Amino acid sequence: MSTVVGEMDQHDDHHHHAPSGITRWLFTTNHKDIGSMYLWFSFIMFLVGGSMAMVIRAELFQPGLQLVDPHFFNQMTTVHGLIMVFGAVMPAFTGLANWMIPMMIGAPDMALPRMNNWSFWILPFAFAILLASLFMEGGGPAFGWTFYAPLSTTYSSDSTALFVFSVHIMGISSIMGAINVIVTIMNMRAPGMSYMKMPLFVWTWFITAFLLIAVMPVLAGAVTMVLTDKYFGTSFFDAAGGGDPVMFQHIFWFFGHPEVYIMILPSFGIVSAIIPAFSRKRLFGYSSMVYATAAIAGLSFLVWAHHMFTTGMPVFAELFFMYCTMLISVPTGVKVFNWVATMWRGSISFETPMLFALAFVILFTIGGFSGLMLAITPVDFQYHDTYFVVAHFHYVLVSGAIFSIMAAAYYWLPKWTGHMYDEGLAKLHFWASLISVNVLFFPMHFAGLAGMPRRIPDYSVQFADINQIVSIGGFAFGLSQLIFLWLVIKCVKGGKKAPAKPWEGAEGLEWTVPSPAPYHTFDTPPEVK
Amino acid sequence: MSIRLITALAAMTPIAAQAQSQLNLTQGVTEISQRVYDLHMTIFYICCVIGVVVFGAMFWSMIRHRKSKGRKPATFHENIKVEILWTIIPFLILIGMAIPATSTLIAMEDTSEADVTVLVTGSQWKWHYKYFDSDVEYFSLLATPRQQIENRLEKGENYLLEVDRPLVIPTDRKVRFLITSDDVIHSWWVPDFAVKKDANPGFINETWTQVDEPGIYRGQCAELCGKDHGFMPVVVIAKTPAEYDAWLAEQEEIQRKAKEEEQRLLAMSMDMDELMDLGEQVYLGSCAACHQASGEGIPGVFPALKGSPMALNDMNGHIDIVVNGKTGTSMQAFGNQLSLRELAAVITYERNAWGNDTGETVQASDVNAFMNE
Ligand code: HEM
Ligand SMILES: [Cu+2]
Ligand SMILES: [Cu+2]
Numbered sequence: 040m041s042t043v044v045g046e047m048d049q050h051d052d053h054h055h056h057a058p059s060g061i062t063r064w065l066f067t068t069n070h071k072d073i074g075s076m077y078l079w080f081s082f083i084m085f086l087v088g089g090s091m092a093m094v095i096r097a098e099l100f101q102p103g104l105q106l107v108d109p110h111f112f113n114q115m116t117t118v119h120g121l122i123m124v125f126g127a128v129m130p131a132f133t134g135l136a137n138w139m140i141p142m143m144i145g146a147p148d149m150a151l152p153r154m155n156n157w158s159f160w161i162l163p164f165a166f167a168i169l170l171a172s173l174f175m176e177g178g179g180p181a182f183g184w185t186f187y188a189p190l191s192t193t194y195s196s197d198s199t200a201l202f203v204f205s206v207h208i209m210g211i212s213s214i215m216g217a218i219n220v221i222v223t224i225m226n227m228r229a230p231g232m233s234y235m236k237m238p239l240f241v242w243t244w245f246i247t248a249f250l251l252i253a254v255m256p257v258l259a260g261a262v263t264m265v266l267t268d269k270y271f272g273t274s275f276f277d278a279a280g281g282g283d284p285v286m287f288q289h290i291f292w293f294f295g296h297p298e299v300y301i302m303i304l305p306s307f308g309i310v311s312a313i314i315p316a317f318s319r320k321r322l323f324g325y326s327s328m329v330y331a332t333a334a335i336a337g338l339s340f341l342v343w344a345h346h347m348f349t350t351g352m353p354v355f356a357e358l359f360f361m362y363c364t365m366l367i368s369v370p371t372g373v374k375v376f377n378w379v380a381t382m383w384r385g386s387i388s389f390e391t392p393m394l395f396a397l398a399f400v401i402l403f404t405i406g407g408f409s410g411l412m413l414a415i416t417p418v419d420f421q422y423h424d425t426y427f428v429v430a431h432f433h434y435v436l437v438s439g440a441i442f443s444i445m446a447a448a449y450y451w452l453p454k455w456t457g458h459m460y461d462e463g464l465a466k467l468h469f470w471a472s473l474i475s476v477n478v479l480f481f482p483m484h485f486a487g488l489a490g491m492p493r494r495i496p497d498y499s500v501q502f503a504d505i506n507q508i509v510s511i512g513g514f515a516f517g518l519s520q521l522i523f524l525w526l527v528i529k530c531v532k533g534g535k536k537a538p539a540k541p542w543e544g545a546e547g548l549e550w551t552v553p554s555p556a557p558y559h560t561f562d563t564p565p566e567v568k
Numbered sequence: 569m570s571i572r573l574i575t576a577l578a579a580m581t582p583i584a585a586q587a588q589s590q591l592n593l594t595q596g597v598t599e600i601s602q603r604v605y606d607l608h609m610t611i612f613y614i615c616c617v618i619g620v621v622v623f624g625a626m627f628w629s630m631i632r633h634r635k636s637k638g639r640k641p642a643t644f645h646e647n648i649k650v651e652i653l654w655t656i657i658p659f660l661i662l663i664g665m666a667i668p669a670t671s672t673l674i675a676m677e678d679t680s681e682a683d684v685t686v687l688v689t690g691s692q693w694k695w696h697y698k699y700f701d702s703d704v705e706y707f708s709l710l711a712t713p714r715q716q717i718e719n720r721l722e723k724g725e726n727y728l729l730e731v732d733r734p735l736v737i738p739t740d741r742k743v744r745f746l747i748t749s750d751d752v753i754h755s756w757w758v759p760d761f762a763v764k765k766d767a768n769p770g771f772i773n774e775t776w777t778q779v780d781e782p783g784i785y786r787g788q789c790a791e792l793c794g795k796d797h798g799f800m801p802v803v804v805i806a807k808t809p810a811e812y813d814a815w816l817a818e819q820e821e822i823q824r825k826a827k828e829e830e831q832r833l834l835a836m837s838m839d840m841d842e843l844m845d846l847g848e849q850v851y852l853g854s855c856a857a858c859h860q861a862s863g864e865g866i867p868g869v870f871p872a873l874k875g876s877p878m879a880l881n882d883m884n885g886h887i888d889i890v891v892n893g894k895t896g897t898s899m900q901a902f903g904n905q906l907s908l909r910e911l912a913a914v915i916t917y918e919r920n921a922w923g924n925d926t927g928e929t930v931q932a933s934d935v936n937a938f939m940n941e
Contacts, residue, residue, distance in 0.1 A: 102723060102727065102728075103716070103717060103718065103719040103723065104717055104718060104719070105719065108795075109795045109796060109797075109798065109799075110795045110866055110869065113792070113794075113795065113797075175868065176867045176868035177866070177867060177868020177869045178868065178869070181794075181795075182792065183792045187752075187753055187791075187792070189751070189752055189753075189769060190752040190753065190792065190793065190794060193751075193896055193897070193898075194692075194751065194752050194794060194897075194898050196868050196869050197868055198868075277770075278768075278769055278770020278771060279770065279895075283770075283771070284753060284768055284769060284770070284771075285768055285771070318629075318633075318641065319635065319641040320641040320642065320643070320645070321643070321645040322645065323644075323645050323646070324645070324646060324647075324651055325645070325646075327651050349755060349764050349765055349766050349790075349791075350766045350768065350773075351747075351765060351766060351768070351771070351773035351774070354673065354674060354677045357673060357677070358670060358673065361666070361669065361670075361673070362666060365662045365665070365666060366662070368658065368662070369655060369658050369659055369662070372654065372655075372658045373651070373654065373655060375622060376622070376654045379622060379625050379626050379629070380647075380650070381645075382626060382629040382630070382633065383625065383629050383633065383642075384629070384633050384639075384641070384642035384644075385629065385633050385639070385641045385642070386633065386634070386635040386639040386640060386641040387629065387630060387633055387634050387635055387639070388634070388635040388636065389630075397626070397630070400626065401623060401626065404619070404622060404623075405619075408615035408618070408619065411611065411615060412608070412611050412612065412615065415607055415608075415611055415665065415669045416669065416673050417603070417604050417607055417669055417672040417673045417676055417762075418593075418604055418607050418608045418611065418669075420604070420676070420762060420763070420764045421593055421604060421608070421759060421762055421764065423764060423790065424755060424757075424764075424790040424791060425790070485590075485591040485592075488591065488592050488593045489590055489591060489592070489594075490594070490759045490787070490788075492757075492788050492789070492790050492798070494792045494797060494798075495788075495797060495798030496798050497717060497728060497798050497799070498728065498798070499726070499727050499728045499729045500723050500725070500727050501590065
């Protein structure tokens with residue numbers, strides 16, 4: 040351990056006077072710089088993907104075709120989904136990991152700093168390629184973020200190769216990020232920081248990183264088969280050549296379901312840091328939290344076909360996947376109960392990070408309820424591919440993952456910038472987001488139950504009222520995020536000086552260093568008791 | 569039951585079903601759909617109860633255990649008994665839920681001993697129905713006029729949920745559906761039957777229903793299948809067995825007559841105006857979804873026919889691609905979808921509309937000769 044630290048020290052030495060200007064950012068190997076770039080990148084992608092959502096909601100404001108043609112509409116839903124998943128949520132978590140994991144475990148930097156630089160800098164290219172494909176003749180990908188074959192092979196537009204290429208780059212970036220996290224956590228913990236003393240954010244990311252390494256190659260395989268089916272005459276997914284289109288869905292969801300947990304486990308870690316801090320009470324059931332996370336990660340490999348109940352599987356398989364899916368709500372429940380028990384008889388205050396964390400717990404749980412409903416196969420036949428599913432995954436992803444990222448940003452902004460954010464603006468951002476997110480997504484449950492399919496540019500008149508409300512909620516939610524942009528810029532530029540530990544009840548090594556955190560922290564490892 | 573009563577019923581059921589399903593899942597009109605609805609309500613109430621307990625405890629803490637009230641935090645952070653309890657109890661609830669779900673699922677997947685079998689084939693963007701043990705088969709296309717979609721006409725009551733030729737099935741009989749696709753994956757969904765099954769190209773899925781009440785039931789394609797995925801509804805009319813039998817016999821007769829008529833008309837040629845009128849009608853109904861009403865297509869996806877070398881010069885190639893389609897692309901074979909007259913008319917139309925002005929006509933006999941080559 041000590042030798043590793045020694046080497047890191049030397050390595051850092053010749054970076055002590057970081058270059059300034061653009062080269063500072065291009066060549067940086069500093070985990071804080073790279074973390075910041077990841078976070079800004081993900082926020083920009085959040086706005087880009089969000090503006091596509093605005094196009095979708097504007098078209099759906101009324102029945103009939105008004106603004107865009109159906110082909111372009113499909114490109115919007117597809118690219119919106121891809122950008123939000125791979126461009127907004129995942130890089131935001133990697134950014135948080137970069138910033139916080141070394142500081143939380145008392146390490147001077149990530150273990151593989153050059154790879155860290157590379158894994159970030161290939162991302163902008165991936166998304167530039169994806170976005171550029173929208174301007175090609177025939178348009179960009181229009182087959183849904185799930186790119187089911189043969190719609191994505193035989194029947195897709197010529198730009199599909201660009202889609203495949205950009206997904207490959209995103210995958211490589213994620214895998215490198217994950218390797219870095221694992222190596223850092225396994226090798227660079229400060230003396231005394233045993234596994235069972237690590238903050239939950241570190242634990243959840245540790246497990247997430249293993250999930251990433253396990254499933255991103257599966258995604259890479261899926262897109263490669265799409266590529267060869269479309270351009271090189273193979274027939275993996277083409278029945279005419281002896282292939283099977285349903286096999287595509289098995290491969291995709293074998294990646295896809297663990298992927299949804301990749302997007303929520305780090306959230307669990309964030310919320311498990313914030314709720315105790317503002318309840319001024321230790322996290323309830325730390326070890327059961329760790330085991331529950333591991334259980335969820337393990338089970339997530341056994342439930343993929345719950346996305347495929349209507350594809351015509353044997354009853355036996357349907358039953359197996361139904362039971363496993365129902366089972367996954369047990370460890371998920373344990374987490375929620377633990378958070379509530381942490382608050383119980385605490386001494387609670389409601390600063391903005393806490394508000395977002397509380398909203399997370401409630402709204403994520405609502406998403407979990409609809410997940411449980413979707414797990415019941417006979418009823419899933421009715422819900423599947425309707426707006427009920429859209430409501431479900433937006434509750435877990437927007438008011439789940441994104442809200443937890445917001446909570447994290449507010450919680451650690453003073454540490455990152457050295458300034459307190461504007462609490463008034465923050466509260467405004469919170470309440471505007473909370474209200475609009477529910478106006479946006481709650482009525483979608485009803486639209487789905489009443490029979491509105493997803494991924495349609497136009498709908499029958501009975502759904503007109505619901506869609507109007509949803510669209511209004513959508514515009515309001517979109518605008519609310521500009522408050523956040525304004526707030527962050529303001530906070531970076533100045534504000535009340537933040538003390539080393541701005542939150543009375545916060546725990547962890549990151550609060551032992553000054554705010555803003557110096558460029559290099561923990562050059563000599565702290566002693567953890 | 570008198571005919572009038574039945575038609576009155578048929579007219580009322582969809583409205584009644586719609587009114588009650590505005591915000592919730594439909595109860596539907598089959599035993600299965602009722603069981604599915606009951607499962608849905610049960611799991612929903614279970615979630616509500618858990619929600620009340622969990623959120624109740626949360627709000628209780630948020631209100632009572634506040635710092636601003638001068639609360640001092642407790643120090644407990646573990647309790648094995650409670651933790652085991654809140655692992656076991658949800659587990660037991662889930663078992664309670666899994667039992668009825670399992671029996672319903674097994675019933676839904678039991679397609680044996682059907683009285684009637686229909687082959688349902690999806691293609692971009694229409695459904696094709698073929699009755700087993702009978703010659704009856706036809707396509708079912710969206711009937712909502714383009715003007716309504718483009719907001720040039722007021723939208724009708726069944727906007728986007730109406731087709732030219734609905735599927736007809738008998739009530740009180742077990743009807744089995746074999747579902748497949750000619751191109752991409754579609755999904756055949758009728759909420760009132762709680763039937764949703766994917767149509768996979770090259771594979772056949774099975775499902776079934778048994779409808780109790782005569783009526784008109786509407787659904788939609790539920791799997792993204794390309795540009796007009798939102799525009800391929802499913803409409804099913806359930807008739808009493810006697811009426812159904814009469815309908816089927818009538819259809820057989822009509823289809824037989826149409827074939828005879830087609831042979832008779834082969835000898836007659838149509839003039840340019842007739843061909844162009846019929847051709848435009850067919851084109852808008854069957855081709856415009858891809859090649860666009862303007863004939864300009866969508867660059868990079870669907871080729872333009874306006875000014876296309878094939879439409880201008882290559883007559884045989886033109887007939888060939890329309891009759892046989894082109895495998896590996898979304899250009900389908902229309903030889904079995906359209907009559908000889910319609911084929912001739914639409915080809916003529918494409919060779920003369922949008923300034924293609926070749927002046928050439930194609931007659932049904934030409935298409936027939938091509939097909940018999
Ligand atoms: C209690 C835990 C959960 C259960 C039981 C559950 C169950 C399900 C089921 C059965 C479906 C398939 C619905 C269908 O297509 O018919 C689904 C879809 C989905 N879920 Fe969950 N889910 C849970 C939690 C989550 C979480 C934590 C996330 C992500 C953060 C998530 C994200 C998604 C997404 C993105 C889809 C839709 C994918 C698509 O078709 O595009 N779910 N969920
Ligand atoms: Cu899943
Ligand atoms: Cu479809």
